[in-house]
Each structure stands twice: as structure tokens, then as C-alpha cells.
Amino acid sequence: MKVLVLNTGSSSVKYQLFKMPEELVLCSGTIERIGDTEARIRHNSSKCSVDKPLTIPTHKFALKYIVGLLLDKDKGEVQSIEEIEAVGHRVVHGGHTFKSTVEITSEVKSKIKELFTLAPLHNPSNLEGINVAESIFKKAKQAAIFDTSFHQTIPLKAYKYAIPNEFLDNHHIRLFGFHGTSHKYVSQKAIDYLDNKKAKIISIHLGNGCSISAIRNGESKDHSLGFSPFNGLIMGTRSGDIDHTLIFYLVNTLNYELDEVKSILQSKSGMLGLTGFNDLRDIIAEAKRGNKKCKLALEMNAYRIKKYIGSYVAAMNGLDCIIFTAGIGENSKLIREMVCSEMDIFGIELDEEKNNKSKSGILEINKNNSKVKILVIPTNEELEIARQTFDLFK
Known part of the structure; x- marks a missing residue:
């Protein structure tokens, strides 16, 4: 399975294309400063390396440019968009709703939007990336991976705030935690290294x-x-x-x-x-x-x-x-x-x-x-x- 990973920021898109389960990186790259006159693309694969300034007005334009690189007949990694069977999206805030990775639906997107105010630098651009990817990769399955999911194991005594109980009970106001994907990855590496x-x-x-x-x-x-x-x-x-x-x-x-x-x-x-x-x-x-x-x-x-x-x-x-x-x-x-x-x-x-x-x-x-x-x-x-x-x- 070829899996495209997208990490869509407010003014950037990071991406990697994997062949799974081999975990083989077919290509990777970053488009930075979207909407700025100094936007830049950095792309690396076994077939080509690109590092140059570009005019990238929107996230949709950025993703279309990435697709163009993936499909390039001489330097690309896929012959058709349909080869990409799944797209994984980083989403920063999953609130109390998402405890694990989920397939993206209209309901999931609505929940992500509800959390805009809690992660204003992240969730809006994360959702933008999802919407654009759905319009381009029409047959691929889309997954949301939440930074908050790894921290669902934090115990009640640590995640509850010392404010009236109703704020947790009725409004889910609590410690959620972030950067969970990173902390999970490196801690597992450490566990293997320590053999403990x-x-x-x-x-x-x-x-x-x-x-x-x-x-x-x-x-x-x-x-x-x-x-x-x-x-x-x-x-x-x-x-x-x-x-x-x-x-x-x-x-x-x-x-x-x-x-x-x-x-x-x-x-x-x-x-x-x-x-x-x-x-x-x-x-x-x-x-x-x-x-x-x-x-x-x-x-x-x-x-x-x-x-x-x-x-x-x-x-x-x-x-x-x-x-x-x-x-x-x-x-x-x-x-x-x-x-x-x-x-x-x-x-x-x-x-x-x-x-x-x-x-x-x-x-x-x-x-x-x-x-x-x-x-x-x-x-x-x-x-x-x-x-x-x-x-x-x-």
C-alpha cells in the first residue's frame, strides 16, 4: 500500500510518500511560506531533488504542485493518483472525542472544526489539508491522526483541573496534551534501545x-x-x-x-x-x-x-x-x-x-x-x- 502523509501547517505542507508495510520512503518534501512571495519547495526522492522558490498562493495550489511531482513521467513515484490508496493527516487537537486514529468522515471534519478555538494555529490548516486532499485523491481513504490521542492514558488526577466539576463533566475542560505522535515514536525507540x-x-x-x-x-x-x-x-x-x-x-x-x-x-x-x-x-x-x-x-x-x-x-x-x-x-x-x-x-x-x-x-x-x-x-x-x-x- 502506498500511503501519503500530509502535515499541513498554517503556511506550509510537509509530506512523505511511503510504501507500506515496508516503511520505504519513496519521496519527501516541504512547501514553506504558502501565500508569501518567498514560498519554497524542497523535494527529495531517488529520482530527483528539487529546491527552488515558487509562487504558491494557496494550500490547494501547493498540493496540486506536489501531485505534479509525484506523477512526473520521468521523475515521479507513481503513474496515477489511484496508486495512492490512503492519505494520513496530522491533526493537532482531537478533544475528548478522538482517542485513536479514525477514518475521516463529514462528522469527523465537523468535530475538528469545533476545536478551532482550542488550536487556532493548527486545526484550521489541518482541516484545509484534509478538504484539499479529498478533492484531489478522490479514491484514497483518508485518516486523521491526532496529537492528543497518545495522552488519553494520562490519569484523572493529572488531567483534571481544580475548578468546579461541571466544567469537566459538561464541557470536557481538561488537560489533553499534544505532540503525541512525536512522543509516542521516540519513547518507543527508547524502550527498544533500553530493552525495558x-x-x-x-x-x-x-x-x-x-x-x-x-x-x-x-x-x-x-x-x-x-x-x-x-x-x-x-x-x-x-x-x-x-x-x-x-x-x-x-x-x-x-x-x-x-x-x-x-x-x-x-x-x-x-x-x-x-x-x-x-x-x-x-x-x-x-x-x-x-x-x-x-x-x-x-x-x-x-x-x-x-x-x-x-x-x-x-x-x-x-x-x-x-x-x-x-x-x-x-x-x-x-x-x-x-x-x-x-x-x-x-x-x-x-x-x-x-x-x-x-x-x-x-x-x-x-x-x-x-x-x-x-x-x-x-x-x-x-x-x-x-x-x-x-x-x-x-
């Missing part, structure tokens, strides 16, 4: 969006993101944890409109708000030049992660392994060093020489006598989505 199905693991997903999960026996037990993907760790443009009375103060005392506050906390805070830079590489470079704001932002970022590690060690009564994953987690040696410094009380001891190395696959960066394994594991959300899509339709 009962391992107590802390998985740290660090990208523009960030989250941290406590995982025991292969199941999510707690998570830093909650009702929506706003709280927890300091992110690229999102504040993470704040005192919620700050919102009332901004509105009632400083006379901000609610929409303005939402924009500030969602799009103008985090590392961007602290430094004026949105790219961690720029922030690190500025910090090395002596920029005090950038130095402080890096310290705050690492400190927040440390606090969550401590709380999750307590919640699981122990720790066997820490995972760093996603763009920053996999590539920033400095962040890994800052997070793991002065953590020997938990048995976390980083080996600086190992941390400075790079390799494909799993990289172990702890000292030989460290009680806790520190692993850098490249995430592969697309492969996890392909697996779940294939399992649904095989």
Missing part, C-alpha cells in the same frame, strides 16, 4: 512548539501542554506557563482587548518576546556576542525544562531515561547542556564530549556511570502517521 518495556521516560520535544511528557510502561502519564497548546515550556512565540490573573490585569487594568492579549501570549511572547528573535540559532549567536536579553532567555528556557523534569521524576518515583527530540532538541548542543547541568541529584550526568558529537539514529550523550540515560532521538512523526494509517486500512 517498563522504563520511566521523560520525553522533551523542543521546536517552535515545545512540550515535555512523563511516560511509564510506554504510556503517557503527564504532559506540559494542557487544554490547548499554550502552556508549559517557553516556546518560540508562546509564553508557556503564566499566572492566569495576568490576563485579567491586562484586560481590566491595562485596557487591552481580549483578542490583543491572545495575540500577545500566542504570537508575540516566548523566545521572540524575550529577545526580539524567533530563531534559536540567532538567539544563541547573539548571546555569544554578549546580548544580555538573549543570555537570560536561554537560561529561562532551560530552567523551565528543569522544573518539569523534577516534577515528573517525583510523579513517576524515578527516572530511567531522558529524550531530546525535534528540531531544537536534536540539534542544539547548548540547550541540552544547559538543561542537564547540575542535575546529578536525579542521576542525570551529561558527557560534554558525547554531546558535541553527531550521528544518524540514536545518540547517547550521558556519562558512562550516569544512572539515567540521556538520548538524542530524531523524531519521525510522518513514519508514525504512516504506520497508524496503514494499520487502520490494511
